[in-house]
Amino acid sequence: MLLGVSFAVFALSHLSGDPVSLMVGPTATQADIEALRQSMNLDRPFFMQYAAFLGGVLQGDFGTSLWQHQPALGLVLERFPFTIQLAAAALFLALLVAVPLGILSAVYRNSLLDRLAIGTSLVGQSVPGFWLGLLLILLFSVTLRLLPTGGSGSLLHLILPAVTLAAFTMGRIARLVRTNMLDALNSDALRTARAKGLREMTVVLKHGLRNAAIPIVTLIGLDASSLLGGAVITETIFAWPGLGRLVVQAISQRDFPLVQAATLCIAVIVVAVNLIVDLSYSFLDPRVSG
């Protein structure tokens, strides 16, 4: 799996045919180009280059950033915690709002609250992240002067980017919780639980929520990818020093070793999250094993 990912990353930056022509300035002579090509081993066959790249990656060598003149891996690892922080905050926020909202709208089905919740979820899923981010800056930073427009350093800096990034996932989770709770509330198991005389609150939270747990975790696995993708845009808007902003910066600097390293790192996070999700199934549902 990771082998395939590394190959994809490598092939991506060779899509243009020749990374050198993208890197040199317009004044470079043919001789300069040849020299650079040889120094980067680009005169060797494609698969030899890939083998060299992979060999380097396995030893922790992702090449040198052309823009910062530092090892690309170091730059990536420096940014890595910021992206994790932002994505985790967004996910936490999404769950914090979406799960109670989903439960309430399932319990009070077709009520005004339910309708409002569904409407908000749909809007959250449909709103372009970068636009939402800009509007939040306009409202909370420029007009109300409550929160910083960008950068990092304090919890206050984290609020706007996290809200922006959470919107999409929040909508998805709320709707998912609602449909699963509806199924659960009508199931025989819950009818039994009610018949036993358990309080409605206990019935809903203990039995209903357990049924919704697996789909929620599955969705988190599926959304890890879109959450990190959204982070690319969100980080750019809020000048959040994470991996996504690094990719965008590296691209505008035509720094392909850095793009490779950062992209590979993001893909590894996605694979890792999905692995954790797969493993968590057996904890959530004893019927699933292995």
Next chain:
Amino acid sequence: MTTQVASEPRRRRKGKVPATILVSAFLLAVIIVSAVAAPFVAPHDPLAQDLLNRSLLPPAFAGGSWAYPLGTDALGRDLLSRIIYGGRVSLLVGLTATMIAGFLGLVIGVLAGYFGGWLDIVFMRVADVQQAFPFILLAIVVMAVWGPGLVNLIIVLGVTGWVIFARVIRSLVLVIKDQEYVQAAIALGTSTRRILWKHVLPGVTSTLLVLATFAFVQFILAEAALSFLGLGVPPPAPTWGGILSEGRVYMVMAWWITALPGVAILLTVLTVNLIGDWVRDRLDPRLRH
């Protein structure tokens, strides 16, 4: 547009259409018609500049002039006209990319599902690898390498968007192939081509349509995000993401340049999502998630 076609015969059978869907369909129709008929609908030339007299006029409802209903940008260009013309790009990109992704996904999904074997293994491995990359990140990197442009954008979105189509259609084909009538057709010696056309393809059409609405929405958002980052369709061609990105500089003085194109994106995506959800519940409740 595809969703409307799909919902038409259903309406007669089911009788009642919720008000939300009617409103959504109407709004979407307005957006589509104004984009298609942009030269007739737009009050001004979207590229006509007037730096001296019209720069940064606010919208009419915020104290501007009705000659420029949604105000103007820093170069004195009419915002409403730019948004209407921008819709052309967004809808064109969304629609063509959806068609490419849908076609690729359909072919790969049917091949992988029906024939199985090494073909299936290879395609699903590739899908696994591709899904490790956030869709938008992949598009950003490829656009950066290829350079901005309308055709590049359509190809990149279309080619990177096949995975969801292929996965869902593959699993559906696996189910269809196991059905008794298909097994009977195979046993009777019906040609593979005939089985694919007569049994498999009709079985996946409704799912394909539903998936298409969701892909379309994703592509519209991706186009806007890429144009916003300067990796989509290059200026001066107006695009929703592009207008927004230009307006960002003047955000504090002229909120409308940033806010209003986003409303257009939101309305398009929201109405297609609503209609898509509704069609899905009618046609194929299994796809609920």
